[in-house]
Amino acid sequence: MEINVFTPAQPASSGKIDQIVSFLFKHLEEYGDKREDILKALEYALNTDASHGGLILTAEKKGDTVGAVVINHTGMEGYIPENILVYIAVHGGRRGEGIGKKLMQKAISLCEGDIALHVEPDNPARHLYQKLGFSNKYLEMRLVKE
Numbered sequence: 001m002e003i004n005v006f007t008p009a010q011p012a013s014s015g016k017i018d019q020i021v022s023f024l025f026k027h028l029e030e031y032g033d034k035r036e037d038i039l040k041a042l043e044y045a046l047n048t049d050a051s052h053g054g055l056i057l058t059a060e061k062k063g064d065t066v067g068a069v070v071i072n073h074t075g076m077e078g079y080i081p082e083n084i085l086v087y088i089a090v091h092g093g094r095r096g097e098g099i100g101k102k103l104m105q106k107a108i109s110l111c112e113g114d115i116a117l118h119v120e121p122d123n124p125a126r127h128l129y130q131k132l133g134f135s136n137k138y139l140e141m142r143l144v145k146e
């Protein structure tokens with residue numbers, strides 16, 4: 001398995017970005033977002049402005065994408081972690097092979113500072129995050145203005 005890393009200094013091509021958006025849209029399943037929101041997260045990760053940036057990692061086997069991770073820098077430190085894991089997905093037919101774990105280990109090694117993430121209580125990936133050292137210090141609450 002090959003892991004590719006894209007950053008503002010080493011961005012992905014627009015074609016690759018489209019491929020990653022399509023992969024995440026399909027394989028995030030019920031935990032996903034609209035394509036345009038996924039694209040915004042990828043564009044943020046590759047933005048060179050000082051208040052933006054991040055990482056995009058893909059796992060590929062024989063030229064096929066089998067996993068992807070998107071991390072955005074928050075521009076904060078301390079009370080809000082420096083990084084937020086926005087998306088991680090593994091191909092639906094390849095789960096259980098350790099792809100997500102390898103992607104997360106690589107992402108953690110590349111990030112400077114702490115990493116936050118949001119996970120639904122029933123998401124099976126929650127167990128992977130806990131094994132990697134993530135803990136839930138807070139209960140997240142949101143006000144959605146319509």
